[in-house]
Amino acid sequence: MQVSAKSNSFLIVGGGVIGLSLAWELAKRGQSVTLVRSGSAELRSASWAGAGILPPVAIKNIDDPYDQLRSLSHELHHQWASELLALTGIDTGFRKCGGVYLGTSRAEVATLTANQFWWEDHGIEFRKLDIAELRALEHSLSCESNTIGAWLLPDECQLRNPRHLKALEAACQSRGVQFVEATVDRVELSPQGRATLYDPAGQAYTAEHICLCNGAWARMLMQQVELENGIMPVRGQLLLYQCESPPIRHIINDGHRYLVARSDGMLLAGSVEEEAGYNCHTTDEAINLIRQWAEATLPMLQHTPLVRSWAGLRPGSYDGLPYMGKAPGSNNLYVAAGHFRSGLHMSCGTAVIMADLMLGNTPAIDITAFRVGRG
Ligand SMILES: Cc1cc2nc3c(=O)[nH]c(=O)nc-3n(C[C@H](O)[C@H](O)[C@H](O)COP(=O)(O)OP(=O)(O)OC[C@H]3O[C@@H](n4cnc5c(N)ncnc54)[C@H](O)[C@@H]3O)c2cc1C
Known part of the structure; x- marks a missing residue:
């Protein structure tokens, strides 16, 4: 047939x-x-x-x-x-929440500083934040120890x-x-x-x-x-925490790692880029790395239930x-x-x-x- x-x-x-x-x-x-x-x-x-x-x-x-x-x-x-x-x-959770980009090494700060030219040339709104402004914006972040630069991009959006x-x-x-x-x-x-x-x-x-x-x-x-x-498949892995309410207002980006809070308190932490063929399983190594970074960046996560973790295969080219x-x-x-x-x-x-x-x-x-x- x-x-x-x-x-x-x-x-x-x-x-x-x-x-x-x-x-x-x-x-x-x-x-x-x-x-x-x-x-x-x-x-x-x-x-x-x-x-x-x-x-x-x-x-x-x-x-x-x-x-x-x-x-x-x-x-x-x-x-x-x-x-x-x-x-x-169905509410897809699409909303403009803004994104904060952290520079936690001199190389990342250099990259983000250079990005300012691209943002300016293409009409993307941004604001460089000093540490006091970052703290005022996202008071749960542990920003003093390792952050040496931060930028706010108000037009970043998220979708569930x-x-x-x-x-x-x-x-x-x-x-x-x-x-x-x-x-x-x-x-x-x-x-x-x-x-x-x-x-x-x-x-x-x-x-x-x-x-x-x-x-x-x-x-x-x-x-x-x-x-x-x-x-080619490029594996990524994510963790999901259940917070009582959203502990951050913006998406927090740090290189390829990020934290995304949903309006009901669910919080995603990711990610990695791995060549693992068509294997879509999580690994302890990657999950621990993401967890260490997430809990150092947002210390309240150390006392927050971790609900689950998963992996997915990005279709790279x-x-x-x-x-x-x-x-x-x-x-x-x-x-x-x-x-x-x-x-x-x-x-x-x-x-x-x-x-x-x-x-x-x-x-x-x-x-x-x-x-x-x-x-
Ligand atoms: C951890 C992670 C984080 C990500 N974060 C973001 C993000 O923040 N923003 C963003 O824009 N993108 C993000 N991506 C990338 C994004 O998810 C992918 O680019 C996108 O989902 C690709 O969609 P797709 O429909 O092409 O493929 P998929 O979503 O993989 O869908 C493929 C579909 O094809 C089906 N299928 C496969 N083979 C066959 C077959 N032989 N016969 C029939 N059906 C088949 C599968 O079952 C599936 O339904 C992320 C990806 C991962 C893994």
Whole structure:
């Protein structure tokens, strides 16, 4: 039996934020959409695991396509949060909370000092804080011992990604998107360039337009149809504390580490970047490192229950850019994957750009730099 293909139908592979966002965007435009996603724990979505940090974006002189995608997406997140709430009743926790960037070494201070030029050139609001201002802003932080510089970026936002995914799924359902639980393990291209997907039981899936949105796992499916790609899993690990109320108001960033407080007192601490293949388990070593840093930075966490920890696989790419576009040599196969550390942030923009492309409209951003098939 073949699961297919009403005319002008769309088949999305992957139930993370990229697949769900694209499915919703297409369904909003009146298209018939089927989303195939794996229920396997081994393929657990990075989108669920992420922290939901949406850093401020350039608002002027936005020449670079990566920044254009981030800026488009940032703007859309404001709209989508309201639309999703109105449609599904789910509050995704999207809010502008601001971010504080700590410089805890001379090298980090130098980097952040240089970033000031970039922020200025691109219209991003920031303020350098002295230690007294930092203490006044975030009095629970242990900032005197190791902080030698701090900057406030008021436009940083956050999103509760598990809620955002739930809202997207509900929105898709309300717009008639069909969900199929299956793992696609094979892609074949006919001599005419038409792609068909198969699951391990031999069930075939096809459509007028197919988009691979299966994150770090897109690598293998792309390889099967000779699409060179540099997608690689980059493991991250997070801890969750349960505070009585939010102990910090802003997201606290320190290099690649961060603290994010949710409005109900849940507090995330992360993260690390590890090459561990497709292994999505936590390690004592990384969890202890994050814990030591978090509890040194916010000492009240030493007396706060640690609820749980988890790992996720970011879909990294060799050049840091996502793969977005049509597969060369195919007339119905597209890819939207490889968004690395910013997939939650760039999801709305990716959905709009990919929907335009798949519907034959000219996307608002030139996505040549993201082309599928680059090595
Ligand atoms: C610890 C951590 C923190 C992060 N923090 C942030 C952050 O603060 N801000 C931000 O913007 N981004 C963050 N990210 C990155 C972000 O989570 C990812 O870039 C984004 O989630 C990628 O989404 P995706 O839909 O492409 O992939 P995923 O979310 O991984 O989804 C892939 C989907 O495809 C399915 N799938 C896989 N293979 C198959 C198959 N063969 N057949 C069928 N289905 C399949 C999976 O089950 C899953 O549903 C973080 C990531 C991690 C791990």
